[in-house]
Amino acid sequence: MNATGKISETRKLIDAARHEGLRVGFVPTMGALHAGHVSLIERARAENGFVVVSIFVNPTQFGANEDLSKYPRTFADDLEACMAAGADLVFHPDADEMYPPDATTTIHVAGVTEPMEGEHRPGHFDGVALVCAKLFNIVGACSAYFGEKDAQQVRVIERVVMDLDLPVEVVRCETVRDQDGLALSSRNRYLSGDERKRALSLSRALRSVESGVANGQRSASVLLDEARQLLDADAVDYFEIVDPTTLACVETVNGPVLVCGAIRIGATRLIDNITVGGRLT
């Protein structure tokens, strides 16, 4: 496995692989890798001849009061995890390599960026769009693997790929959960034992909507009222049932919908979602 912080070296190694006729699979990450990331790398490995993982804690997607400075950095462990999962190349630029001081270009996506995370993290998805466009242009034509845990992010990235004609196939991968139902997240390591117990309320609330739908309830407001009783109202940023494409709130569950929530546990903010009412195509 190769590892480099340089864009030029990354291009060279990927060009060489492509020249050999290998398909490229790409897993963009912010490091602090957990079993969710590992599952993305393993899937990329199974479906491609050359697997690139990027590790970059992207400053442009953090708000001024967010956790950029304390975001977990576990680089040595991350490299080992990449190697074990079968990555061929780890691209780990520093911020100056990605954002030279004279850069002035920004990307904005309207629509799917606006509800939910967009309301609570202004500017976040502009940062996501920019870093993904840059990473995709560095890596070139590829299949890119993203976890559905960040469902809104995946839809923003799909929008950027379509709207900018990027030669990228976005592959949505199922959320990986701990046995107790907590969706894996690099931010879970912020949680104390007690906080972790409280964090479980989010996946429980999601499952309550799933049960309600399974029992025939179709009214979003009824389903949400019930689910929200499982959450600490003061800690909820949002908890919604939305259209899986537009992310607009739905009134009635007819076909597959996303149930999405974000809660704050102490200083830690967690998000999670599930699809209910059918399978996404």
Next chain:
Amino acid sequence: MNATGKISETRKLIDAARHEGLRVGFVPTMGALHAGHVSLIERARAENGFVVVSIFVNPTQFGANEDLSKYPRTFADDLEACMAAGADLVFHPDADEMYPPDATTTIHVAGVTEPMEGEHRPGHFDGVALVCAKLFNIVGACSAYFGEKDAQQVRVIERVVMDLDLPVEVVRCETVRDQDGLALSSRNRYLSGDERKRALSLSRALRSVESGVANGQRSASVLLDEARQLLDADAVDYFEIVDPTTLACVETVNGPVLVCGAIRIGATRLIDNITVGGRLT
């Protein structure tokens, strides 16, 4: 020569050429081709194994009161000119192919977009940045040829390429002029005989700055005062001496600078520029 309006077909033909080991040269145009465009295609032909020309009158770079609807369309002649100049592929999408109705992504470049054209054509360079990013992603790694007649546009595109890590080498090509000095432009065909004579004031004013500098004058304000006497003050959008990288106005000509102007002749708006004080590197 092939010609297609479809993105997928364009990718396929270019991928096949690249697979044969051919370098790709790309000339993005809005059609209404003249000898300036032809010189770009010929240079792309000389320096590459496969030459792509795009013909697309990009609506997103026209303001509401600008000349989108009457912009000259000479498609049959354009195809002949492309063929004669040695193009391998003409990509001529319609607006729906480039901008599906659900697209919501925009690109903004700060800094070099702000003076001159940016002041007089708000939103213009956002449209240029978006269409170029899209075209570059469709064509893939290439050398892209642009005329220095649109000097500010070239710098905006260079900024987008750097900031988004596009695998594109931007090649600046010298402005082609008629014998009387008028810079070639698709918009010249709007001019009546009398208007064309008045249009020459712009290149004369640029040459006056060149002469002044050749005669030892270094003060931008002195040079500009003299040059502006050759222009109809009511018809000038701007006439400036600027740094060739930042496009900020300079006070003193020390080394190469751009002299840039825009004038209105009846309903026609023309721009032109020259480099004086040395050669750009």
